[in-house]
Amino acid sequence: xxxxxxxxxxxxxxxxxxxxxxxxxxxxxxxxxxxxxxxxxxxxxxxxxxxxxxxxxxxxxxxxxxxxxxxxxxxxxxxxxxxxxxxxxxxxxxxxxxxxxxxxxxx
Amino acid sequence: xxxxxxxxxxxxxxxxxxxxxxxxxxxxxxxxxxxxxxxxxxxxxxxxxxxxxxxxxxxxxxxxxxxxxxxxxxxxxxxxxxxxxxxxxxxxxxxxxxxxxxxxxxxxxxxxxxxxxxxxxxx
Numbered sequence: 001x002x003x004x005x006x007x008x009x010x011x012x013x014x015x016x017x018x019x020x021x022x023x024x025x026x027x028x029x030x031x032x033x034x035x036x037x038x039x040x041x042x043x044x045x046x047x048x049x050x051x052x053x054x055x056x057x058x059x060x061x062x063x064x065x066x067x068x069x070x071x072x073x074x075x076x077x078x079x080x081x082x083x084x085x086x087x088x089x090x091x092x093x094x095x096x097x098x099x100x101x102x103x104x105x106x107x
Numbered sequence: 108x109x110x111x112x113x114x115x116x117x118x119x120x121x122x123x124x125x126x127x128x129x130x131x132x133x134x135x136x137x138x139x140x141x142x143x144x145x146x147x148x149x150x151x152x153x154x155x156x157x158x159x160x161x162x163x164x165x166x167x168x169x170x171x172x173x174x175x176x177x178x179x180x181x182x183x184x185x186x187x188x189x190x191x192x193x194x195x196x197x198x199x200x201x202x203x204x205x206x207x208x209x210x211x212x213x214x215x216x217x218x219x220x221x222x223x224x225x226x227x228x229x230x
Contacts, residue, residue: 033216035154042203042220043154048210054218086154090214095169096156 001026001092005099011107016077020102022070022087031091034072038083082106109134111204111221118227125191129204136185137162142207143187149200159207160187199228
């Protein structure tokens with residue numbers, strides 16, 4: 001299953017609301033995760049099951065969607081949120097597959 | 108607090124074998140809720156899942172890597188390892204080890220990652 005993210009990059013300011021889209025080439029149900037990766041660091045799990053926040057993840061992050069279309073929303077962007085975000089499907093395995101990433105940059 | 112740490116050669120020659128080990132500390136690798144695996148990332152690129160292993164030895168691999176990949180586990184040392192044979196420059200990148208949380212049969216989320224190890228394939 002191919003995963004396509006859009007946009008590839010977005011410029012935003014602190015306090016903004018940012019939405020990132022992930023589209024699957026086949027129905028993956030609700031079996032989708034979102035990860036955050038900061039430069040030079042490993043990714044970290046933000047959301048699993050399309051909408052469930054992983055332990056310790058701030059509530060400004062939210063996920064929605066099912067089937068083939070998913071959205072990650074950051075409401076009230078904070079300085080530490082400038083990073084690259086990846087979606088990942090867990091329905092069609094192996095392999096696990098990721099989207100190409102969306103870089104959230106400072107405007 | 109459980110941590111993962113990758114180790115291994117930084118440079119590998121083309122056609123040779125890439126070998127990396129991930130040491131798990133602060134917890135046991137024999138959890139029945141988790142597999143343990145590898146993901147790589149070419150410079151400036153996305154994430155490419157390689158494979159994973161259960162402490163009992165069962166494995167899943169990315170079909171795109173064919174027979175080049177093998178993952179093994181040593182529960183006595185609380186570590187697991189990656190071997191990738193016949194490497195090319197396309198195999199260069201950062202290799203991450205990660206804990207795979209099996210939320211349901213064959214459904215994995217990657218809930219804990221190592222810091223990553225940069226491997227360059229070069230003569």
